[in-house]
Amino acid sequence: MSENRSALIVDDERDIRELLVLTLGRMGLRIDTAANLGEAREQLSRNTYDLCFTDMRLPDGNGIELVGEISRNFPRTPVAMITAFGNIELAVEALKAGAFDFVSKPVDLTVLRGLVKHALELNNAERAAPTPPPPEQASRLLGSSTAMATLRDTIGKVARSQAPVYIRGESGVGKELVARTIHEQGARAAGPFVPVNCGAIPAELMESEFFGHKKGSFTGAHADKAGLFQAAHGGTLFLDEVAELPLPMQVKLLRAIQEKAVRPVGAAQEVQVDVRILSATHKDLGELASDGRFRHDLYYRINVIELRVPPLRERSSDLPQLISAILDRLAEQHGRNAPSVSPDAMTELRRYAFPGNVRELENILERALAMADGHSIEVEDLYLPQAGAARGGEPGASPGTIVSPVDLDPAGGPLPSYIEQLERAAIQKALEENRWNKTRAAAQLGITFRALRYKLKKLGME
Known part of the structure; x- marks a missing residue:
């Protein structure tokens, strides 16, 4: 590390100050110290720091005050909170106030060094530029609407933190892309980004998948295996559809996040892990927590920062830019020139509510590109579901209202048969909208991956 890097340590305990001075000094940092808020403010007025550590309780005030002041006045200075061991509530409060991360007393030097490394990388101008999102995903964060400008601005801010982020939004809005963008714009960009669909892992294999296992720990464990936490070490673990986690696994996940350590199945010792947790779901996680279907303590731990991704119907002004970008990409994939969209077709697209979002x-555009005869996409090429979703421009229609995609009459046969037809139609629609990706189709339908597989087999749709 550069000898020009500097850090400010604010703590009224001399032993803690000396430990941090010694440890950070060996990492090549120049250190200043302060025993209270007044001294810290004086140091900050005279010097610029690459990193700051502050204790929670100081003789003349609360460390949270200092966190807020540094976040507002010195946004390029990451600040980490020093908390008493196990005081997760105060640590979460510090993260919400703008802290980069927190470290518990007694200080674990290995954790401390990792924290310092990531903090300094935030302002490391020599760090390689993050890899841009893949072209097929980039379209989902395009748009000049106020909603998208706010989202991009918020992503830029949360990327500088290590705080857990809960990404909320409907199916199809691009929650995983948002998570990837947070990862790529942050200090962990050089580390792995590991996405996991929590609804696609069988309950009996969850602990092994998340934490790994030792050879012989259960039938079929023929070799040691690292889990998802270990795979994401030094980077980001993205828990998609986190609401699908069963309650027993939620307890174990909470402990892993709090202790920054996991115990592989069959292992005697815990393994330290350094990961940032991002999570997402299309369900109302707060409501699930209120109903007892999701643990309150885990909800508050992963929901330090909540990020809402707007549905497409709330940013219809972005449609022309999105359509142009998507058609350019699809046309390039098919080795042809991108077609234009006729005014009538654009009008129809603007009126459609897009319950499946981007x-x-x-x-719709991929199908239209295949169906269009000339160099322009017409209304008849779109095949927009007339009964599949209410039109945003029709009187009395609520945006995104889902109606039966087929005209079924319950009086035309026995009830089980009628319900079977409804299920078949809903599953068919979800599969088509998700390009036959069964994991995503299950998430859109609000059922588990295993439940979808069962229904496909039962209905003869495999």
């Missing part, structure tokens, strides 16, 4: 827009 993912559905991509599917």
Whole structure:
């Protein structure tokens, strides 16, 4: 590390100050110290720091005050909170106030060095530029609407933190892309980004998948295996559809996040892990927590920062830019020139509510590109579901209202048969909207991956 890097340590305990001075000094940093808020403010007025550590309780005030002041006045200075061991509530409060991360007393030097490394990388101008999102995903964060400008601005801010982020939004809005962008714009960009769909892992294999296992720990464990936490070490673990986690696994996940350590199945010792947790779901996680279907303590731990991704119907002004970008990409994939969209077709697209959001827009345009005869996409090429979703411009229609995609009459046969037809139609629609990705189709339908597989087999749709 550069000898020009500097850090400010604010703590009224001399032993803690000396430990941090010694440890950070060996990492090549120049250190200043302060025993209270007044001294810290004086140091900050005279010097610029690459990193700051502050204790929670100081003789003349609360460390949270200092966190807020540094976040507002010195946004390029990451600040980490020193908390008493196990005081997760105060640590979360510090993260919400703008702290980069926190470290518990007694200080674990290995954890401390990792924290310092990531903090300094935030302002490391020599660090390689993050890899841009893949072209097929980039379209989902395009748009000049106020909603998208706010989202991009918020992503830029949360990327500088290590705080857990809960990404909330409907199916198809691009929650995983948002998570990837947070990872790529942050200090962990050089580390792995590990996405996991929590609804696609069988309950009996969850502990092994998340934490790994030792050879012989259960039938079929023929070799040691690292889990998802270990795979994401030094980077980001993205828990998609986190609401699908069963309650027993939620307890174990909470402990792993709090202790920054996991115990592989069959292992005697815990393994330290350094990961940032991002999570997402299309369900209302707060409501699930209120109903007892999701643990309150885990909800508050992963929901330090909540990020809402707006549905497409709330940013219809972005449609022309999105459509142009998607058609350019699809045309390039098919080795042809991108067609234009006729005014009438654009009007129809603007009126449509897009219950499947950007993912559905991509599917509609891909089908239209295949169906269009000339160099322009017409209304008849879109095949927009007339009964599949209410039109945003029709009187009395609520945006995104889902109606039966087929005209079924319950009086035309026995009830089980009628319900079977409804299930078949809903599953068919979800599969088409998700390009036959069963994991995503299950998430859109609000059922588990295993439940979808069962229904496909039962209905003869495999």
